[in-house]
């Protein structure tokens with residue numbers, strides 16, 4: 001075992017590893033290597049390609065092992081258990097979806113409808129995963145509160161960890177419920193002492209079951225199935241949750257719903273059949289409609 005550190009430039013450590021990642025199909029080999037090297041060294045900052053760092057032989061071995069995991073297809077976020085979303089770095093785990101930049105459109109559109117950042121909003125994050133949506137809103141709306149609901153207890157643990165890290169725990173509620181159970185809305189309102197929500201944000205699972213096999217290996221092998229699988233046509237979760245949402249929302253409240261590519265017509269119709277009116281659509285960074293804003297009809 002060699003723990004003695006030597007000063008070496010980053011480029012000479014990462015160069016041979018970059019080639020391994022290119023051969024394995026990574027499209028961001030330099031960035032991946034730099035993040036994994038910073039993680040190995042427990043740096044809170046990133047490393048620069050041409051700086052000198054102090055590193056031991058053991059640490060180089062550890063870094064090379066992380067590169068081998070990445071070369072087998074494991075996403076960097078799953079190796080370091082962290083992912084940036086909006087303005088924060090979120091802790092993730094095996095049961096949380098890896099937060100996606102596409103979902104940031106929910107936060108952008110929330111601003112459009114709630115311009116006053118000092119407002120005291122009561123928000124529901126339905127299917128909260130890591131808590132990236134609700135905690136980003138808490139960061140922006142300092143007087144607001146968010147209830148996080150998920151069927152996965154491990155996801156709720158990640159929300160708790162993240163809310164503690166961001167000093168937002170006092171403004172959160174963690175609620176373990178399954179929206180496929182018949183009276184989850186009543187159980188939720190019992191928990192909330194019958195006070196309804198000003199706004200609801202949700203990113204339900206929406207991939208049709210048969211398409212999961214066709215997803216990139218980073219997604220199909222590492223994101224939890226329960227966060228992806230939307231049933232035969234991808235719309236099962238929308239049917240289940242929309243049948244209850246109007247009971248949970250205050251009059252004039254808004255619902256911000258993430259959707260999959262080309263699902264907008266179907267999901268607007270499910271909304272309409274359940275007393276919800278589409279008032280806006282939002283596009284992601286690639287120009288795909290990724291968000292529907294609803295209100296009560």
Ligand SMILES: C[S@@+](CC[C@H](N)C(=O)[O-])C[C@H]1O[C@@H](n2cnc3c(N)ncnc32)[C@H](O)[C@@H]1O
Pocket residue numbers: 095096097098099100103126127128129130131132133149150151152155177178179180202203204205206226227228
């Ligand atoms: C697509 S992920 C979204 C996670 C997070 N909101 C985000 O945007 O990264 C869907 C979430 O819904 C949760 N979920 C799936 N089925 C559920 C159910 N029947 N009841 C409650 N939550 C469920 C999953 O555990 C997962 O966290």
